[in-house]
Amino acid sequence: MRGWLHLLWPQLRSLKNAPKTSQSRERIRYLFFGLLGLGFMGLTGLGADWFFGLFMRAEFLSTFLIEKTLNIILVFFLGLLIFSNLIAGFSTLFLADDLHLLVSSPIPVGRLFLARMMNTWTQASWMLFVFGLPIFAAAGPALNAGTSFYFALPMILLPFTLLCCGIGCILTMLLARFLPAKNTRDVLIVLSVVGFLVLYIAFRLAEPETLLEKDRFQDLVGVINAFASAEYSRWLPSTWSLTAMMQLAGPDPVRALMPIMTLYLGAGGVMTLGAWLSRKIYLRAFDTAQTGRRPKDTGDTETQTIRRAVFPKDPVSALVRRDRQLFLRTTAQWTQLLLIGALVVVYLFNFKHFKALQEFQIIGALGIFYINLSLGGLVIITLCARFLYPAISLEGKAFWAVQVAPIPPDVLLRAKVKWGRDPMLLLGIIMASGASILTEQDITMSLISVGALALVTLCVCRMAVGMGAIWPQFHLDNPTRIASSLGGILFMIGGITYLLVMCIASIPVMVVIRDFLDLGVYPSANRQFWTICGVGTILILSGLIAWLPLSLGRKRLEPR
Numbered sequence: 001m002r003g004w005l006h007l008l009w010p011q012l013r014s015l016k017n018a019p020k021t022s023q024s025r026e027r028i029r030y031l032f033f034g035l036l037g038l039g040f041m042g043l044t045g046l047g048a049d050w051f052f053g054l055f056m057r058a059e060f061l062s063t064f065l066i067e068k069t070l071n072i073i074l075v076f077f078l079g080l081l082i083f084s085n086l087i088a089g090f091s092t093l094f095l096a097d098d099l100h101l102l103v104s105s106p107i108p109v110g111r112l113f114l115a116r117m118m119n120t121w122t123q124a125s126w127m128l129f130v131f132g133l134p135i136f137a138a139a140g141p142a143l144n145a146g147t148s149f150y151f152a153l154p155m156i157l158l159p160f161t162l163l164c165c166g167i168g169c170i171l172t173m174l175l176a177r178f179l180p181a182k183n184t185r186d187v188l189i190v191l192s193v194v195g196f197l198v199l200y201i202a203f204r205l206a207e208p209e210t211l212l213e214k215d216r217f218q219d220l221v222g223v224i225n226a227f228a229s230a231e232y233s234r235w236l237p238s239t240w241s242l243t244a245m246m247q248l249a250g251p252d253p254v255r256a257l258m259p260i261m262t263l264y265l266g267a268g269g270v271m272t273l274g275a276w277l278s279r280k281i282y283l284r285a286f287d288t289a290q291t292g293r294r295p296k297d298t299g300d301t302e303t304q305t306i307r308r309a310v311f312p313k314d315p316v317s318a319l320v321r322r323d324r325q326l327f328l329r330t331t332a333q334w335t336q337l338l339l340i341g342a343l344v345v346v347y348l349f350n351f352k353h354f355k356a357l358q359e360f361q362i363i364g365a366l367g368i369f370y371i372n373l374s375l376g377g378l379v380i381i382t383l384c385a386r387f388l389y390p391a392i393s394l395e396g397k398a399f400w401a402v403q404v405a406p407i408p409p410d411v412l413l414r415a416k417v418k419w420g421r422d423p424m425l426l427l428g429i430i431m432a433s434g435a436s437i438l439t440e441q442d443i444t445m446s447l448i449s450v451g452a453l454a455l456v457t458l459c460v461c462r463m464a465v466g467m468g469a470i471w472p473q474f475h476l477d478n479p480t481r482i483a484s485s486l487g488g489i490l491f492m493i494g495g496i497t498y499l500l501v502m503c504i505a506s507i508p509v510m511v512v513i514r515d516f517l518d519l520g521v522y523p524s525a526n527r528q529f530w531t532i533c534g535v536g537t538i539l540i541l542s543g544l545i546a547w548l549p550l551s552l553g554r555k556r557l558e559p560r
Helices: 002-020 024-055 062-093 099-104 109-124 126-143 147-178 181-206 208-212 214-226 237-249 253-289 302-308 315-329 336-349 351-359 365-387 393-403 409-438 443-470 479-483 486-505 507-519 525-557
Strands: none
Touching (some): 002 109, 109 147, 109 253, 126 147, 147 253, 351 365, 351 409, 365 443, 365 479, 365 486, 393 479, 486 525
16 A cells, blocks of 8 residues: 555645645636536536425325436446546556656556556546535435435445446456557547437437426326336446435435445455456556557658648648648547537527427517527637637647747737638538528528627637637646636636627617518617617627737737
């Protein structure tokens, strides 16, 4: 244990020294996201408490429904944690930068494996405590559980996560023994994204919220009764955790000791198995992991290669082409295009509910316009924060090569804007036009919706690149961490503020257009004045957003 803890000492010291950091922005970021996480956990607990409260209406089936729900959640987290640890294990066990030093040092392989397994556990197992713990705690009042139930929940979830981590790391080691680790990880990431998209879209198309309607509750009871005789698998850790929770909430909590002991013995057994197996295959798997994909010999001569090359016509096109190739070569980046496609499908699918509200005259054409503009704008702002704001920072510590190149900073900024502007603009047009078609808007309102969202997209793209240049994070290589920095938060706030001002300033303009289209009424002098003020505010604000951040970013990137 002494040598094992010694390998974990750098991570422990970093956690200990984190509150002593002198960077005030980091402290603000930790505080902000800590409060955000606590708020999310509280809202999740309240939502789960309301959901379990609905089950209490069925007096004889309430306990059975809660037990089935908890089992589904535990099985879901079982698969999610195993797969997450499997993916993260490639980075911690085989692709980390310090592994070359550790593998060549006289450290027992089993001890090294256990230390790296704990690193994997910290990276991939936190989601159960943030997303799952509030749900399990919310089931306590519905089950009339005592105080011991809430204190024992972390003790139950801890070995459950260790079991999943051990299984995932063992699978990682077995796969890396025969296949290069980086290629295998990329394939698994693609398969996981595709699987998630299929399940998510199928879940939304099934409309599970209709099961809570009163006229459908009898069908739900019939389905539950049909599966009432089904038994849980005794070999799954989720079953052991579920049994422990239900026994703790029952009249005799002492009976929960057996499943809890089973969880801890299972976690210890898996860790021991992984340490023993690592002595047999880890070093060979590590050697295989360092083998990269070799380029194929096509037999082309140097002259043929130069003849086939396509040279960009200007520096902006060259930088855009480079960024596109880097984007497509990074699996973690381009696979998120699949998530964006699913987001657009779900976004357009939900507009059929707004169409129903329009048919019942709850909202009118203006309401549909502002829903389309606000929701589409929020989607564009979120995607710009993820892809365009980190664009400058992802140049990394080699940004000096860009600075000494014979190009001014505004060329780099224009290239970053052009790289992300066209895809974002196409996405905005698809969302605006698709929502207008689904809600059967007339051609004029549809064109105005497309134009308004296109204007927001153009301005927000320039704003994202400019603010990313004002607060660059060249020491970070993770786009998610860059987007979650203090500058990324300020960009999100600024983008949402711009979208809100746009919606408010466009109200007099849209009212005049609606009255003219529906009633043929020309605006009065007072309305003409407010219409001119609204148009002027939109144009001035959009021009300022499109110019100021890029100007400040250009000055920030000038060589010193």
